[in-house]
Amino acid sequence: MRRFVFLTPLALSLTIGAFAVWGLLNDRNPSEIPSALINRSVPNFDLLPLPGLNSPGLSKKELLNLEKVSVVNFFASWCLPCRAEHQSFIKLSRNDDIELVGINYKDNDKDALDWLTELGNPYTYVGNDFSGRTGIDWGITGVPETFIVNKNGKVVHRFSGPLVGERFEEFKELLMLELK
Amino acid sequence: MNHLKLFFITFFYLVPMGSSMAVEPDEVLTDSKLESRARDISTNVRCVVCQNEPIDTSNSGVARDLRILIRERLLAGDSNKEVFKYLVDRYGNFILFKPPLTLSTVLLWFMPLLVFTLGVIILAGALKKASPLKRSKTFSVSNKKKLDVLENEKEKD
Amino acid sequence: MLALSIGGSLLLFAYRAPSLEGGGLFSPISRESGLLLNNLFLTTSAAIVLFGTLYPLFLEGITGEKISVGPPFFNISFTPIGLMLGSTMAIGPYLKWKKADIAGILSRIKFLIFVSLGVSLFVWYLKTSGPVFAIVGVGVSFWLFTATLFEWMDRVKLINKDYSDIFKRIRSQPRSANGMTIAHLGMSFIILGVVGSSAWKEEVIGFVEKGSQLQVASFLVTFGGVSLYQGPNYNSEKATVKVEKDGKFLENLYPERRSYLATGTSTTESAIRQSLAGDLYVTISEPANNKFKGKWVLRLIYEPLVNFIWLGASFLALGGIISITDKRYKVGRTFKYRRTKPANKVVRLDNF
Numbered sequence: 001m002r003r004f005v006f007l008t009p010l011a012l013s014l015t016i017g018a019f020a021v022w023g024l025l026n027d028r029n030p031s032e033i034p035s036a037l038i039n040r041s042v043p044n045f046d047l048l049p050l051p052g053l054n055s056p057g058l059s060k061k062e063l064l065n066l067e068k069v070s071v072v073n074f075f076a077s078w079c080l081p082c083r084a085e086h087q088s089f090i091k092l093s094r095n096d097d098i099e100l101v102g103i104n105y106k107d108n109d110k111d112a113l114d115w116l117t118e119l120g121n122p123y124t125y126v127g128n129d130f131s132g133r134t135g136i137d138w139g140i141t142g143v144p145e146t147f148i149v150n151k152n153g154k155v156v157h158r159f160s161g162p163l164v165g166e167r168f169e170e171f172k173e174l175l176m177l178e179l180k
Numbered sequence: 181m182n183h184l185k186l187f188f189i190t191f192f193y194l195v196p197m198g199s200s201m202a203v204e205p206d207e208v209l210t211d212s213k214l215e216s217r218a219r220d221i222s223t224n225v226r227c228v229v230c231q232n233e234p235i236d237t238s239n240s241g242v243a244r245d246l247r248i249l250i251r252e253r254l255l256a257g258d259s260n261k262e263v264f265k266y267l268v269d270r271y272g273n274f275i276l277f278k279p280p281l282t283l284s285t286v287l288l289w290f291m292p293l294l295v296f297t298l299g300v301i302i303l304a305g306a307l308k309k310a311s312p313l314k315r316s317k318t319f320s321v322s323n324k325k326k327l328d329v330l331e332n333e334k335e336k337d
Numbered sequence: 338m339l340a341l342s343i344g345g346s347l348l349l350f351a352y353r354a355p356s357l358e359g360g361g362l363f364s365p366i367s368r369e370s371g372l373l374l375n376n377l378f379l380t381t382s383a384a385i386v387l388f389g390t391l392y393p394l395f396l397e398g399i400t401g402e403k404i405s406v407g408p409p410f411f412n413i414s415f416t417p418i419g420l421m422l423g424s425t426m427a428i429g430p431y432l433k434w435k436k437a438d439i440a441g442i443l444s445r446i447k448f449l450i451f452v453s454l455g456v457s458l459f460v461w462y463l464k465t466s467g468p469v470f471a472i473v474g475v476g477v478s479f480w481l482f483t484a485t486l487f488e489w490m491d492r493v494k495l496i497n498k499d500y501s502d503i504f505k506r507i508r509s510q511p512r513s514a515n516g517m518t519i520a521h522l523g524m525s526f527i528i529l530g531v532v533g534s535s536a537w538k539e540e541v542i543g544f545v546e547k548g549s550q551l552q553v554a555s556f557l558v559t560f561g562g563v564s565l566y567q568g569p570n571y572n573s574e575k576a577t578v579k580v581e582k583d584g585k586f587l588e589n590l591y592p593e594r595r596s597y598l599a600t601g602t603s604t605t606e607s608a609i610r611q612s613l614a615g616d617l618y619v620t621i622s623e624p625a626n627n628k629f630k631g632k633w634v635l636r637l638i639y640e641p642l643v644n645f646i647w648l649g650a651s652f653l654a655l656g657g658i659i660s661i662t663d664k665r666y667k668v669g670r671t672f673k674y675r676r677t678k679p680a681n682k683v684v685r686l687d688n689f
Contacts, residue, residue: 007351009350009351010348010351013343013344013347014344017343019391019394019395019398022398023394023397033403034401034403
């Protein structure tokens with residue numbers, strides 16, 4: 001019996017080692033945190049439109065009234081990955097079952113307008129979050145970040161980073177699930 | 181005394197950071213009590229875009245926004261607890277450097293006490309083993325006499 | 338590789354340790370038990386660091402929850418251990434091997450306990466703001482320092498006022514004993530340094546232009562403007578900052594902002610005025626808010642007693658080195674001089 005006591009240091013280090021290996025091998029991203037909004041109602045927001053743009057602004061109330069599955073995408077003209085993923089949203093905009101909402105995060109009005117003019121505007125609504133407060137209310141950790149909101153106004157998924165390639169496929173799958 | 185070297189290494193980790201290098205003068209509140217509360221709170225809030233830094237020392241834009249936000253909440257009359265709740269509602273418990281006491285963190289918070297208690301028990305056991313003779317009540321008289329002789333010899337050293 | 342070295346050695350430990358004989362006999366209050374108590378404190382501290390650091394990983398692996406464990410956890414967990422360790426270390430040198438007379442020891446040095454309490458109260462009077470641990474910490478540091486010093490003085494019979502052979506007695510002290518004394522003194526410095534620099538740190542930040550003045554601790558700092566110069570691979574904006582105290586000029590400090598040409602990144606080079614009483618850090622940076630363009634952000638940070646940490650650490654290291662070089666630990670020597678049979682050397686460690 002006494003012998004087994006001396007095995008504890010080895011057992012302990014093996015356990016720690018196992019966790020360490022798990023932490024390294026998995027394609028888990030150590031700095032990616034789960035959104036605190038999942039399965040909760042969309043946070044309060046009321047954003048004015050971008051001046052010069054033909055898309056209106058949006059508020060929480062209006063979003064809930066739509067009673068449609070919506071995709072909320074935080075973007076900025078100074079964000080390179082946003083540029084990379086923009087094509088994905090142009091594609092998504094052809095689907096009439098989803099409402100595409102863009103939120104312009106901490107950007108310059110003119111730069112944002114030029115950016116959308118150049119790349120195309122896929123969003124039905126574009127909110128102007130100049131101060132970044134709405135971003136904080138949604139708990140974003142950077143741009144681009146995209147949220148899937150179900151028909152009842154509940155946030156069901158959060159995607160950090162550009163929606164391109166495989167990531168976009170994953171996103172589309174989860175989006176299809178919500179539409180059923 | 182090599183134990184002290186180990187101690188020194190663990191101690192280094194624990195020298196607390198506190199100076200800012202990031203808070204800007206235009207963020208500083210005029211009410212010094214509120215400002216020091218803001219600083220205290222900031223040192224406990226993790227910057228979500230940086231690597232393991234509090235927003236108090238981070239240069240990122242989000243950190244600055246959060247610092248300003250915290251001060252706004254304090255000016256609006258929130259207590260420290262309410263400010264933390266405001267942030268946790270949006271970012272989750274990850275944003276707190278001091279993990280809240282929940283079912284999942286009970287083990288963490290009580291671990292030092294547990295380890296210490298376990299250590300005390302082991303220590304007591306070791307001490308008992310190292311001086312067992314006197315405690316035995318069934319020790320024979322002749323053995324006790326032998327023990328006395330030995331002890332007297334030891335004291336002469 | 339780690340798995341082999343750590344796993345292998347622990348496996349060896351598990352296999353061989355049970356056959357090792359336990360140590361000798363000793364009383365519950367003795368130098369031996371003191372060392373065991375010391376191990377208890379240090380092991381607990383190590384466990385705190387290990388477990389606290391790994392916990393987020395464990396939790397995520399088991400429940401998927403992500404939390405952060407940062408300085409507040411470590412400070413709260415470790416401070417009581419550190420203070421207990423510091424307080425009991427003071428008694429350590431007084432304990433004899435095998436059996437120590439704790440009552441006798443305490444009665445001899447209890448005046449030091451009272452003086453340390455007095456110091457704590459005095460600090461409380463001086464610094465009404467600040468955490469409790471700071472006041473206790475200063476008391477513990479003072480207690481550890483004086484108790485260690487007193488034990489040494491007692492050992493070399495300084496107190497007896499018998500000065501005739503004093504130098505001989507000092508020089509004849511065994512190295513492990515000197516190592517212990519130096520290391521314990523170092524520990525008292527570290528405690529003082531940690532307490533001072535964390536509890537009584539002051540910081541002042543302001544927008545400045547040429548001629549602006551800021552005050553931190555008892556220093557008056559005047560911003561003298563910024564000049565440009567070119568370094569080997571960077572451009573630098575160097576500020577001249579004048580430091581005065583009580584009307585007397587102390588020195589000029591030159592904090593910089595450098596931008597490196599190759600990468601375009603910039604760094605802040607702080608200027609430091611170091612002294613045993615504390616360090617004054619000065620840095621400059623450009624305002625984040627465009628409203629204040631043209632001005633500079635000047636940061637002044639004063640960390641009292643912080644150099645005691647480094648001083649204490651070097652004492653620790655020095656004490657350790659001196660201890661290790663004690664002749665009695667040279668096991669190899671017996672081996673070298675062995676002729677026909679090994680000498681039966683009984684190492685007596687209980688006469689200091």
